[in-house]
Amino acid sequence: MHIPDGFLDLPLAILLYAVSLLLxxxxxxxxxxxxxxxxxxxxxxxxxxxFAAQMLNFPIIFGxxxxxxxxxxxxxxxxxxxxxxxxxxxxxIQALLFGDGGxxxxxxxxxxxxxxxxxxxxxxxxxxxxxxxKKGMMAGAxxxxxxxxxxxxxxxxxxxxxxxxxxxxxxVAILSAMLFWHIIIGIGEGLITVSVLTFTLRSRPDLLxxxxxxxxWRWINLGEMx
Amino acid sequence: xxxxxxxxxxxxxxxxxxLIPFASMFPDGLERAVKTLGVEEAGSLLNAxxxxxxxxxxxxxxxxxxxxxxxGFFAVFAITWTIGKxxxxxxxxxxxxxxxx
Numbered sequence: 001m002h003i004p005d006g007f008l009d010l011p012l013a014i015l016l017y018a019v020s021l022l023l024x025x026x027x028x029x030x031x032x033x034x035x036x037x038x039x040x041x042x043x044x045x046x047x048x049x050x051f052a053a054q055m056l057n058f059p060i061i062f063g064x065x066x067x068x069x070x071x072x073x074x075x076x077x078x079x080x081x082x083x084x085x086x087x088x089x090x091x092x093i094q095a096l097l098f099g100d101g102g103x104x105x106x107x108x109x110x111x112x113x114x115x116x117x118x119x120x121x122x123x124x125x126x127x128x129x130x131x132x133x134k135k136g137m138m139a140g141a142x143x144x145x146x147x148x149x150x151x152x153x154x155x156x157x158x159x160x161x162x163x164x165x166x167x168x169x170x171x172v173a174i175l176s177a178m179l180f181w182h183i184i185i186g187i188g189e190g191l192i193t194v195s196v197l198t199f200t201l202r203s204r205p206d207l208l209x210x211x212x213x214x215x216x217w218r219w220i221n222l223g224e225m226x
Numbered sequence: 227x228x229x230x231x232x233x234x235x236x237x238x239x240x241x242x243x244x245l246i247p248f249a250s251m252f253p254d255g256l257e258r259a260v261k262t263l264g265v266e267e268a269g270s271l272l273n274a275x276x277x278x279x280x281x282x283x284x285x286x287x288x289x290x291x292x293x294x295x296x297x298g299f300f301a302v303f304a305i306t307w308t309i310g311k312x313x314x315x316x317x318x319x320x321x322x323x324x325x326x327x
Contacts, residue, residue, distance in 0.1 A: 005268060007267075028313070035310055040311055044307040044310060048299050052239075056246070057250040065251075065252040096272070097274055097298060098277065100278075166265065169263050174263060
């Protein structure tokens with residue numbers, strides 16, 4: 001889902017850089033207060049693991065593939081702010097070293113994958129609050145993971161649709177094309193997310209019980225829960 | 227470094243080595259959507275050192291992808307570790323300051 005350079009209009013790309021950077025400030029600030037001894041190794045393994053997983057495209061249908069985004073997976077382990085920071089690290093390295101995702105489009109890609117993943121985390125938190133136990137965790141993770149891919153695709157489609165390169169097609173055409181593929185890719189995202197969580201619950205369940213790095217808004221205090 | 231961290235790194239690196247040949251070469255959802263509309267991808271702004279997850283001078287495409295991937299994997303690990311440690315350091319400093327005042 002990485003937008004390359006040359007697709008987005010410059011003002012829009014700059015705006016998305018500004019929005020993403022602005023949202024990263026509280027994420028880093030909160031992480032600076034909440035990161036403990038046990039967070040660092042887990043966050044490093046997960047972030048590197050997401051980088052590796054993103055290299056492994058899985059085929060879906062009609063000659064198209066998808067790959068894990070991984071933001072919700074990290075969110076389930078470490079909370080939405082940690083997910084945002086981790087995804088940003090992955091996206092910056094991919095753009096700078098691997099030419100995957102544009103330089104000018106980096107702000108947009110951080111928005112579509114890092115910020116959207118942090119938002120999607122709350123789909124997980126809501127479901128987990130309603131459905132207790134392992135069932136709630138897995139259902140929440142699957143749906144939130146799927147949601148993050150679809151929401152990211154919608155964001156990317158709107159960004160592309162607003163840019164002059166795609167103006168001729170109209171936003172509906174690019175939106176429907178993006179949605180068609182990503183509704184399917186999202187299922188893969190959900191399956192991989194649930195598999196990793198199941199494996200962790202069996203081998204190291206303690207890794208899922210670290211305090212979450214999340215905003216501490218009183219009015220939406222879902223992130224703090226385990 | 228804890229034992230589980232080393233094990234996890236080894237497991238992921240091994241999975242990468244095993245799964246790279248099976249990774250799909252088909253365009254991803256966004257590439258496909260763009261292609262359907264007939265828009266050509268512009269050349270990249272930056273000549274990234276491992277462009278397209280390959281090491282330029284390695285002929286064998288499996289090795290080329292694997293080495294690029296492993297470099298990226300360990301680089302992301304090290305960078306996250308460094309940032310995490312720096313954040314934790316800030317936390318410790320804040321706590322100490324909080325205790326004194």
